[in-house]
Amino acid sequence: MNTFDLKEHSHTRLNILTGDWILVSPHRTKRPWQGKVESLPADDRPSYDPKCYLCPGNSRADGSVNPAYTDSFVFVNDFSALLADTPAGELNVKGLLQAKSEAGVCKVISFSPDHSLTLPLLSVEGIKKVIDLWAEEYRSIAASNPAIKSIQIFENKGEIMGCSNPHPHGQIWSQYSLPLEIVKETNRQKAYFEEHQRSLLGDYLQVELESRERIVVENEHFVALVPFWATWPYETMIISKRHVQDITRFSEEEKVAFASILKKLTAKYDNLFEISFPYSAGMHQAPVNDGEHPEWHWHMHFYPPLLRSATVKKFMVGYELLANPQRDITAEWAAEKLRALPEVHYKENAK
Amino acid sequence: MNTFDLKEHSHTRLNILTGDWILVSPHRTKRPWQGKVESLPADDRPSYDPKCYLCPGNSRADGSVNPAYTDSFVFVNDFSALLADTPAGELNVKGLLQAKSEAGVCKVISFSPDHSLTLPLLSVEGIKKVIDLWAEEYRSIAASNPAIKSIQIFENKGEIMGCSNPHPHGQIWSQYSLPLEIVKETNRQKAYFEEHQRSLLGDYLQVELESRERIVVENEHFVALVPFWATWPYETMIISKRHVQDITRFSEEEKVAFASILKKLTAKYDNLFEISFPYSAGMHQAPVNDGEHPEWHWHMHFYPPLLRSATVKKFMVGYELLANPQRDITAEWAAEKLRALPEVHYKENAK
Ligand SMILES: O=P(O)(O)O[C@H]1O[C@H](CO)[C@@H](O)[C@H](O)[C@H]1O
Ligand SMILES: O=P(O)(O)O[C@H]1O[C@H](CO)[C@@H](O)[C@H](O)[C@H]1O
Numbered sequence: 001m002n003t004f005d006l007k008e009h010s011h012t013r014l015n016i017l018t019g020d021w022i023l024v025s026p027h028r029t030k031r032p033w034q035g036k037v038e039s040l041p042a043d044d045r046p047s048y049d050p051k052c053y054l055c056p057g058n059s060r061a062d063g064s065v066n067p068a069y070t071d072s073f074v075f076v077n078d079f080s081a082l083l084a085d086t087p088a089g090e091l092n093v094k095g096l097l098q099a100k101s102e103a104g105v106c107k108v109i110s111f112s113p114d115h116s117l118t119l120p121l122l123s124v125e126g127i128k129k130v131i132d133l134w135a136e137e138y139r140s141i142a143a144s145n146p147a148i149k150s151i152q153i154f155e156n157k158g159e160i161m162g163c164s165n166p167h168p169h170g171q172i173w174s175q176y177s178l179p180l181e182i183v184k185e186t187n188r189q190k191a192y193f194e195e196h197q198r199s200l201l202g203d204y205l206q207v208e209l210e211s212r213e214r215i216v217v218e219n220e221h222f223v224a225l226v227p228f229w230a231t232w233p234y235e236t237m238i239i240s241k242r243h244v245q246d247i248t249r250f251s252e253e254e255k256v257a258f259a260s261i262l263k264k265l266t267a268k269y270d271n272l273f274e275i276s277f278p279y280s281a282g283m284h285q286a287p288v289n290d291g292e293h294p295e296w297h298w299h300m301h302f303y304p305p306l307l308r309s310a311t312v313k314k315f316m317v318g319y320e321l322l323a324n325p326q327r328d329i330t331a332e333w334a335a336e337k338l339r340a341l342p343e344v345h346y347k348e349n350a351k
Numbered sequence: 352m353n354t355f356d357l358k359e360h361s362h363t364r365l366n367i368l369t370g371d372w373i374l375v376s377p378h379r380t381k382r383p384w385q386g387k388v389e390s391l392p393a394d395d396r397p398s399y400d401p402k403c404y405l406c407p408g409n410s411r412a413d414g415s416v417n418p419a420y421t422d423s424f425v426f427v428n429d430f431s432a433l434l435a436d437t438p439a440g441e442l443n444v445k446g447l448l449q450a451k452s453e454a455g456v457c458k459v460i461s462f463s464p465d466h467s468l469t470l471p472l473l474s475v476e477g478i479k480k481v482i483d484l485w486a487e488e489y490r491s492i493a494a495s496n497p498a499i500k501s502i503q504i505f506e507n508k509g510e511i512m513g514c515s516n517p518h519p520h521g522q523i524w525s526q527y528s529l530p531l532e533i534v535k536e537t538n539r540q541k542a543y544f545e546e547h548q549r550s551l552l553g554d555y556l557q558v559e560l561e562s563r564e565r566i567v568v569e570n571e572h573f574v575a576l577v578p579f580w581a582t583w584p585y586e587t588m589i590i591s592k593r594h595v596q597d598i599t600r601f602s603e604e605e606k607v608a609f610a611s612i613l614k615k616l617t618a619k620y621d622n623l624f625e626i627s628f629p630y631s632a633g634m635h636q637a638p639v640n641d642g643e644h645p646e647w648h649w650h651m652h653f654y655p656p657l658l659r660s661a662t663v664k665k666f667m668v669g670y671e672l673l674a675n676p677q678r679d680i681t682a683e684w685a686a687e688k689l690r691a692l693p694e695v696h697y698k699e700n701a702k
Contacts, residue, residue, distance in 0.1 A: 003438055003440065004437075004438045004439065004440020004441070006442065006450060009437045009438060009440075009452055010433050010434060010437050010452065010453045010454065010455075011437075011450050011451060011452045012450065012451050012453050012528065013449065013450045014449035014450070016446075016447055016449075020531055021451075021531065023432065023433075023453060023530070024450075025432035025433065027434075028430055028431075028432050033515060034515050034516050035510050035513060035515035035516070036392075036510035036511060036513070036514075041387075079379055080379075081361065081374065081379050081670070081677060081679075082361050082374075083361060083378075086355075086360045086362075087353050087354055087355045087360060088355065089354065089355020089360075090355070091357065093558055094554070094558060095367075096551075096554060096555045096558050096579075097364075097558060097579045098364065098365035098367075099357060099362045099363065099364045099365070099375075099579075100362055100363050100372075101355045101360055101361065101362045102361045102362050102363050102374060103361065104361075150674070152670060152673055152674045154669035154670060154673050154674075155669065156666070156668045159386050159387035161666065161668045161669070162386060162387070162666025162668040162669075163386060164384060164385055164386035165385055165386070171669065171670070173670050173674065179374070179674035179675035180372065180674065180675045180676070181672075181673055181674050181675065182674065200447075203445070203447060204447045207444055207447050207448060228447075228448045228450075280668045280669040280673065281669075282669055282674075284673070301673060303672050303673075315507070315512065315513025317507045317512045317513040317631045318505035318512070318513075318522065318631040318632075318633055319432070319503060319522070319524050321532075321631050321652075321654050322503055322505050322532055322631065322633040322635070322652060322654075323503045323505075323524065323530035323531065323633075324530035324531045324532065325531070328432075
């Protein structure tokens with residue numbers, strides 16, 4: 001009998017965090033590829049590059065000089081998309097042309113003074129220092145200006161993800177209104193919390209921990225898994241076992257566990273094709289300066305573009321842009337692949 | 352006085368078709384670029400390529416042989432993401448894991464037997480034949496199966512847009528449920544139509560035709576413009592002046608006018624950086640086999656990725672994926688650039 005099977009048949013899956021459905025076509029991986037092949041960026045960076053505007057002691061676009069920093073280092077983006085001194089105002093022509101001014105602050109955070117050390121190559125202690133800075137920035141940016149409502153901490157890794165400088169770094173964009181994805185995730189989590197008095201992601205995590213089909217790595221405080229509704233081929237999410245709203249609420253022990261799972265997950269990513277694996281990643285956290293958000297459950301998304309190999313990515317193009325996100329491999333298949341890979345980085349292993 | 356100015360200050364704009372807001376950062380174009388530079392694909396294709404699976408007389412992946420076609424040619428995709436014989440079924444684990452089977456038909460449409468002729472290089476008559484085939488496919492796919500509710504006609508042009516074969520071609524993906532973008536656009540158009548008894552896009556077009564700030568090309572029956580809420584740097588939309596639901600309702604005269612504006616718009620695109628300009632483009636039309644949709648107004652979106660030059664694109668990455676779509680140049684600036692370019696293709700001009 002030909003009965004419906006998620007492993008074989010085209011289907012849609014619900015993203016419980018956004019309410020959107022994604023299209024999965026499990027049989028489609030066999031199609032031949034005569035299309036674009038990415039070139040691999042050089043992966044033999046020195047520890048210090050005199051021309052890099054993130055290395056210690058070098059000067060930046062605005063003429064200022066980086067301190068001789070020893071851990072991580074944060075500064076206001078010299079080309080911020082959002083500025084604090086934007087005048088308020090709006091436009092409304094018959095409801096058809098609508099615009100509102102938007103202010104905020106954009107920061108850059110260098111993960112370490114070493115030009116060559118991506119997250120998976122930093123020590124757990126090194127990653128823990130980045131986490132401490134993320135937490136401190138989240139707290140202080142919110143405290144600095146009550147008009148700031150949303151703080152997006154993220155990393156674009158690899159030039160294929162639009163990273164404009166290879167020195168390992170992330171960004172923090174904070175702003176006065178809630179961006180689209182945060183609006184969607186707030187609405188969905190709120191509706192669930194009001195109905196069940198429990199965290200949506202907490203309940204989801206229970207289901208995943210029972211089935212274990214999509215779990216990639218787990219420790220005492222965090223789980224990394226391929227979400228049931230993953231869009232990008234090897235998309236994952238880190239979810240905290242404890243239901244907390246943001247990174248400032250983690251204990252020291254939790255922060256060390258977070259550093260440890262970050263290192264293992266990103267090492268598995270690099271091990272997949274034995275390259276520095278590109279992705280965009282970022283934490284989703286409760287809005288700030290906006291009252292209580294008991295519904296919010298901290299998590300971190302990883303959106304990696306590669307599909308078949310180090311040089312062939314998934315294109316989110318015609319159908320995906322005009323109609324609906326679509327993927328070719330199933331979440332379960334991707335999770336199994338990642339789970340089976342060593343947790344130790346291929347470069348550290350070789351040592 | 353520093354008053355709010357769309358040309359200078361960061362702001363958000365409402366996409367009236369989806370209800371989403373996009374972030375515009377007009378001052379941000381000055382940032383330096385040390386990131387990824389695209390390689391340009393070869394642009395000297397022969398009229399016939401013996402290895403191309405779309406050229407007349409050649410054989411395809413499934414072993415079948417293309418006819419010696421003289422106009423355009425359509426066939427079922429050998430690697431369809433959607434298949435007609437998918438068994439119905441669904442999964443629901445506590446509302447947290449939800450999936451539904453999805454069926455449909457995916458077709459490929461070769462624009463002409465000539466391997467080298469992209470849309471802007473075809474004659475108006477040649478484009479008119481493609482339009483006739485689009486209309487006939489839209490009609491016959493809907494008629495062939497009452498379960499089909501949505502038909503997405505689109506083109507991925509250029510390898511940077513995931514196009515897997517350089518022979519100019521488009522695709523048609525039809526399916527049983529409504530994809531995300533069509534759901535959003537249906538809801539917004541319906542709400543407006545119920546309130547005003549007029550087409551949302553019709554009223555929007557009036558506002559644009561009065562201001563002319565964002566108009567790129569216009570003829571008796573169609574307007575090509577940069578929408579006020581454009582996300583991609585040189586995003587445009589073709590809107591029909593007459594409020595019709597889909598391509599089958601156009602008169603012969605309208606189809607010729609559509610062919611003509613398609614040629615002019617895509618020629619301007621190629622003229623911008625004097626390359627074969629990549630984009631994903633596609634028509635949005637009313638759902639089929641789904642009763643009347645008087646609210647729907649036919650239109651065609653163009654989503655081109657290039658930002659600064661032929662080799663530097665806009666990356667929709669970290670902030671954009673995790674928070675909100677963002678752009679650096681304003682819609683008005685992009686429209687002015689495109690408007691000022693010749694309507695005749697640089698290659699045809701040189702002849
Ligand atoms: O069907 P093609 O041309 O091989 O594939 C292309 O278009 C599809 C529809 O937008 C995308 O899903 C693919 O990622 C892209 O490479
Ligand atoms: O700020 P950067 O690193 O120069 O820029 C990168 O990240 C930004 C935020 O996701 C994007 O808007 C840019 O397209 C991308 O190139």
